[in-house]
Amino acid sequence: MAWQEIIVDTQTEAVEAVSNILMEAGAEGIQIEDAADVQNFEPNDATVMVDWDTVAHLETGAKVAGYFIEDVNLPEVIHDVQMRVHGLAAFGLDAAPGLVHTTKVDEENWATVWQKYYHPVRVTRYLTVVPKWETYTPADEREQQIVLDPGMAFGTGTHPTTRLMLEAEEVHLRGGEQVLDVGTGSGVLSIAAKLLGAKAVVATDIDEVAVRSAQLNLDLNPAATDIEVLASDLLNDVRVQQFDVIIANMLAEVLVPLVPQMSAFVHPGTKILLSGIYFDKAETIKQLLIENGYQVIEMSQLGDWFGIVAEVPVEDAD
Numbered sequence: 001m002a003w004q005e006i007i008v009d010t011q012t013e014a015v016e017a018v019s020n021i022l023m024e025a026g027a028e029g030i031q032i033e034d035a036a037d038v039q040n041f042e043p044n045d046a047t048v049m050v051d052w053d054t055v056a057h058l059e060t061g062a063k064v065a066g067y068f069i070e071d072v073n074l075p076e077v078i079h080d081v082q083m084r085v086h087g088l089a090a091f092g093l094d095a096a097p098g099l100v101h102t103t104k105v106d107e108e109n110w111a112t113v114w115q116k117y118y119h120p121v122r123v124t125r126y127l128t129v130v131p132k133w134e135t136y137t138p139a140d141e142r143e144q145q146i147v148l149d150p151g152m153a154f155g156t157g158t159h160p161t162t163r164l165m166l167e168a169e170e171v172h173l174r175g176g177e178q179v180l181d182v183g184t185g186s187g188v189l190s191i192a193a194k195l196l197g198a199k200a201v202v203a204t205d206i207d208e209v210a211v212r213s214a215q216l217n218l219d220l221n222p223a224a225t226d227i228e229v230l231a232s233d234l235l236n237d238v239r240v241q242q243f244d245v246i247i248a249n250m251l252a253e254v255l256v257p258l259v260p261q262m263s264a265f266v267h268p269g270t271k272i273l274l275s276g277i278y279f280d281k282a283e284t285i286k287q288l289l290i291e292n293g294y295q296v297i298e299m300s301q302l303g304d305w306f307g308i309v310a311e312v313p314v315e316d317a318d
């Protein structure tokens with residue numbers, strides 16, 4: 001059996017909490033390397049003397065590695081682990097630097113590993129995510145299919161943060177909208193927007209792998225026309241225009257600079273659909289929206305994750 005290794009660079013005091021996070025994320029085993037173990041090492045009668053100059057060890061901090069079975073959805077698990085490690089500060093634990101990385105995954109074999117485990121999922125009332133190698137017959141004529149090759153990008157449609165956004169799109173899109181999808185990942189939310197009647201979509205991602213993966217997924221969906229995918233850090237490379245709907249499923253740390261930047265891209269009535277918000281950041285993002293002139297109209301929760309829908313207020317006609 002092959003294993004995926006997810007490693008968190010952290011501090012001694014956070015080792016136990018990070019180990020718990022990795023176990024809760026599905027790790028089958030944990031390995032800890034802690035500089036403090038070397039510093040506090042006291043040989044006793046039963047210990048052979050260790051010459052630390054000749055043994056590879058950490059000089060500072062700690063590394064916690066979790067071992068996951070090969071079918072794990074790596075981008076989604078990494079995202080979860082990253083969020084929860086960042087969240088430790090709220091409990092007074094210093095987990096810095098809190099970097100999450102993996103041992104190299106062979107991109108060639110990635111999809112083959114997936115195919116055994118990845119099947120159609122009806123994510124919302126009308127939207128079903130179907131892997132590209134499956135032939136699927138919808139249960140009724142209202143059910144729409146988003147065909148995806150999961151590749152290396154985040155967004156198979158089943159992660160709670162993506163589900164919150166798909167549900168929000170289903171509720172708030174009316175048809176004919178110009179949509180901006182920031183941090184498109186696999187492109188899942190852009191494809192959904194088109195299936196729900198959007199006129200055109202601009203989809204961005206900072207990650208070139210995601211940009212390529214989104215483009216490949218658009219090509220699998222006949223409805224995914226008029227979607228422009230571009231590489232951009234937040235909105236830096238997006239041509240200024242006014243969108244009717246802006247969607248972003250990203251960590252709160254990334255939403256914080258995004259919210260003020262959106263002001264140049266909205267008009268009265270523009271809807272903002274945000275997700276990727278871990279529960280302890282929901283109030284911060286809500287207040288940030290209010291400070292930037294938005295009216296928060298909906299907050300939804302799935303497990304530990306929040307979605308927020310806000311709107312640019314429309315002036316009263318009288």
Ligand SMILES: C[S@@+](CC[C@H](N)C(=O)[O-])C[C@H]1O[C@@H](n2cnc3c(N)ncnc32)[C@H](O)[C@@H]1O
Pocket residue numbers: 079153154155156157161162165182183184185186187188189204205206207210232233234249250251254276
């Ligand atoms: C949680 S995933 C969301 C993917 C997909 N939209 C979904 O809902 O499933 C967040 C995405 O945002 C992208 N991202 C992170 N920081 C970004 C930034 N500063 N600018 C643009 N995209 C960014 C990541 O590469 C990733 O693809």
